Amino acid sequence: MAILEVRNLKKIYKPRFGGNQVQALSNVSFSVEKGEYVAIMGESGSGKTTLLNILAALDKPTGGxxxxxxxxxSSIKDQKICEFRREKLGFVFQDFNLLDTFTIQDNIFLPLVLEGKHYKEMKKKLDPIAEELGIAELLNKYPYEVSGGQKQRAAVARALIAEPRLILADEPTGALDSKSTDELLGLFAKINQRGQTILMVTHSVKAASRAGRVLFIKDGEVFHQLYKGKMTDEQFYQKISDTLTILATGGEVQ
Structure with a gap:
């Protein structure tokens, strides 16, 4: 069953003071099945960020x-969109988006606070997540007191605590060192194995090789896709690398 369907998506930016229009997305169609782990890749300016913003209901398409x-x-009224986003989607960003004036615990609680949940209910949800992500001892610290990898774990906990239908991750390993990257990708794999649907935008071949499917965006369209199938991470890594090279040189993907 498809949890996410994207049909003929178009996005044209019209300059406020004249000038040429910019077509960020021209005809994007794909679906994501419940429980899938999908990565989206493409060169800078290919439309990945625009696509993610539209999927997150932060921007509206021109068509599709x-x-x-x-x-x-498009059927959700503007005054309800924040509530819809909060209930249905979880977000993991490259720069973590944690509030330095809040403890790690309060940052994670934020989606539930906005829903009006009581402390006992929030704590009951948080404890097993914090234990699993290895941040139980950090909950009373502030973001500036912990490492980048620990911040990203807190961001993942915040995304999970509201039990979202879909996690949207925007370059989640972009600000992490190699060790923290491996740890985060391991967490994503574990979360996905439990049935959580993940859609990740990334430049990292290493991150994409952990997904089950990779969509390649070029010139505002889904140009190609790869399924991992029974390939190992290393085999999929090589396949993704080869495909990116072909796309960059203008060749044809078989």
Whole structure:
């Protein structure tokens, strides 16, 4: 069953003071099945960020439609979109997006606070997540007191605590060192194995090689896709690298 459907998505930016229009997305269509782990790759300017913003209901398309669990995002009224986003989506960003004036615990609680949940209910949800992610001893610290990898674990906990239908990750390993990257990708794999659907935008071949499918965006369209199948991470890494080289040189992907 498709949890996310993207149909003929287009996005044109019109300059406020004249000048040429910019077509960021021209005709994007794909679907993501429940429980899938999908990576989106492409060169800078290919439309990845625009696509992610539209999927997150942070931007509206010029044409086409996005369906989340069969609900068209265009049908949701503006005053309800924040609530919809909070209930259905979890976000993991490259720069963590944690508030330095809040403890790690309060940062993680934030989506539930906005829903009006009580402390006991929030704590009950947090404890097993914090234990699993290895941040139980950091909950009373502030973001500036912990490492980048620990911040990203806190961001993952914040994304998970509201039990989202879909996690959207934007370059989640971009600000991490090699060790923290490996740890985060291991966590994503574990979360996905439990049935969590993940859609990740990344420049990292290493990160993409841990996904089950990779979509390649070029010139505002889905140009190609690869399925991991029974390939190892190393084999998939090489396949992704070869495909990116072909795309960069203008060759044809078999």
């Amino acid at each position: 439609e996005v369906f989340l669990e069969g609900i068209p995002l």
